[in-house]
Amino acid sequence: MYNRNNLKGWLYLLPALAFVVVFMVYPLIDVFIYSFEESYNFASQTYTGIGLYNYSYILHDPYFLQAVKNTFILVIITVPLSTGIALLISLALNSIKKLKDLFQTVFFLPYVTNTLAVGLVFMILFKKTAYSEGLINLLLNSIGISSIDFIEGPYWAKMFVLCFYTVWVVLPFKILILTSALASVNKDYYNVARIDGTSKLRIFTRITLPMISPSLFYLIITGFIGAFKAYSDVVALFGTDLNAAGMNTIVGYVYDMLYGNSGGYPSFASAAALVLFAIVLTITVINLLVSRKNVHYQ
């Protein structure tokens, strides 16, 4: 009986499994193999040798190093910032009574808005055109600071726009998750704490934070992974020639190595992809280890 059920179970899983194997496992293994095959050629399907040359090449490629740097800056700035801001906004939303639903909707709107529309908003905010300086520059001018070219200007300005954009884009989802996490904390905990004379700060650190820690942890992990995989947003802001703009990311570098103007190097692309894989894996494992002590599942 057990065996038959088991068999049935596997049978039900088969379509999904087949899918996963064909589109996830096989490519993964393939990428792994590519990354060790030196000078692999798509057309002739030949390679000259097996070794670590591909890794050595990309680790000495200034474009790759720039991409790693950009990605890390993006991750380190946007993950804590977006989570923190989302938490603040959610706490505020949770404490107001009137118009709560309205504000919740307002904060969630960007999530259901088309990326292109969001991009357009950013153009209006930041982009200098022949006709306009962009809204931010107008603001800067009004307080006596001269215009900055956020799209083609200095590195920090471009990084600022990228981080701003990334935080903006991920915020609605995080707010949604956190407001529902906060709303699901039983009010009695707060009532007990009030009767016991617990200060606001202590209520937040000793009750609220532990109670919502699973959601927070989920957001941090997915935030890290998402930011490490940043690519399309960068293209939306700075165009496709990211190496020239100095704004490439690791995923962007992988893409360029495959299909970009300088592309056609699946081996380098595979090696870069595996480096990214190793980084994400390491960070996620660290996250999991940290969470074991600080996340409280009920």
Add this chain to the structure above:
Amino acid sequence: MKIVLEHLTKQFISRHNSSEIVTAVDDFNFEIPDGKLVGLLGPSGCGKSTTLNLICGLEVPTEGKIYFGDLDVTDLPPENRGVGMVFQNYALYPHLTVRQNIMFPLENLKGEQKLSKEVMNEKVLEAARLVQIDTLMERKPSELSGGQQQRVAIARALVKTPGVLLLDEPLSNLDARLRLQTREQIRRIQKETGITTIFVTHDQEEAMSISDLIIVMKEGMMQQMGKPQEVYNHPANLFVAKFLGTPAINVFEGKILNHKVYIGEDMILDTDAEDQEIYIGIRPEGFIPDKNGSFRCRFDRIETTGRDTSIVCHNDSCISDSDIRVIVDSDDEINNDNGIIRFNLKANKTHLFSKKDEKVI
């Protein structure tokens, strides 16, 4: 600490219809003497929790005053009232151990009241011993049984030695056996500490068994307050009579004519009261089977549950939801004449209520 409520009223805007006002607590006036265990009793939704929340300060009264001793606490925030409260679901912090949970209130103390680590540990242990959970200090709430969680919650409420302890349906999440045990524990803890305690329940047996005083509520209004046995023996109105006692009191329609009480054709008692339409409540233990008795019922069956023998019978004037239930001694002789059984009634177990306002006559 004695608690005095003066014209205490709390109104809410209805949750279902925002133009409607719900009076959850309606003009409460009573005094709870120092050091007593008081059971606040009433059906679900009658305003018991609201009353507790007003006393502890989580809710602000619409009208009226609350005094602890001689001190007017109406406008004091909860943390300055010196109350301990136990919620129905215990509200133990799930991520903290038993020790940390009990210590939590102590760690909130600031300034001059701040305690040293040793004093805190000592107080925590003392509270834990009182409720007999001192062997489980390092466990998380999820690793405890319902009864143990309950006791941790009580220890946490007691650790600051509050002047008033409030328990909201403390037993309703426990199974029947634990409920019996735990209510004895609550009784014992209250006796040992002497803290004025109000405990809310919708279970009349629970309230009757451990309270020094009970307060019966209905729809926001206090119906009666007194010692449990007193209230049971002298219900102020039909609601109180029906609410207290298991099996429930048997209620009949009847009338008083020329100082005699009638149920249907049967004259059952003499009375001083005026002629009028009445309700008659007869406790299950108020019937004496007697083949010359004046009150006639149609016999249905005999049930024996544990030590009780009860006779189930019918009468057309009976307006209780269930059949008439009569508890008799097992050696009572049960007469049965063609399906008609006759009783005499004990006057002190038979209560007469005016049909107009359901108050006792």
